[in-house]
Amino acid sequence: MRTVNEEARRAKQIEIMEKCFDCYAENGFSAVGIKAIAKACDCSVATLYLYFDNLDDLIVQSTEYCMSKVEDEFMAKAPTDVEDLWRFIDEIPYWTAKNHGKKYRLMYQVYTHPKYREYGQKFFKGVDERYTEYAKSLEPKLGIPYQKLTPLIFILIRACVHFALFEDEYYLKSQIEVLKQAANLFADKYSSDYPNGGTTK
Secondary structure, eight states, X not given: OOOHHHHXXXXXXXXXXXXXXXXXXXXXXXXXXXXXXXXXTTSOHHHHHHHSSSHHHHHHHHHXXXXXXXXXXXXXXXXSSGGGHHHHHHHHHHHHHHHHHHHHHHHHHHHTSTTTHHHHHHHHXXXXXXXXXXXXXXXXXXXXXXXXXXXXXHHHHHHHHHHHHHOOHHHHHHHHHHHHHHXXXXXXXXXXXXXXOSOOO
């Protein structure tokens, strides 16, 4: 069981990670030094080192934590049934760009940096596992086997991230069209196997 001190320490770590990540996202990865981070976190540089080994440790941990939170928010907006699927597909790219575009841009700056590439590989391996579980949770709601849903989810995520990074409407719409065609095909094919399955449009 965690003690009060452990919980307080973790709460402070989370506060620092969120403020650090927001500061980098707003100002740019290469434009912010340790003193600016400490100021953004409302603490001294010495205090930062009480909670993190060094600046690299803070960057890596804050990126992983904050992008995991973005994933959680994304999943929370998932369709609850097959009738809700179009709403989700049509709205989620714009929601992602509006609310998390800066965070995605920062994430790719961090994880494509040679110093942090191995942490990016670890993070995206976890993403693969989490979205597979996500597909499994959607299977009974949408009437599509998770093995078929998983690659569709990755197409949607890639389209959302690409749009958040570049606001490329042409790429987005082409990927959404692919998703809708595949979702209809699979929903029709497997509608008899699931009580909530059926044609999505």
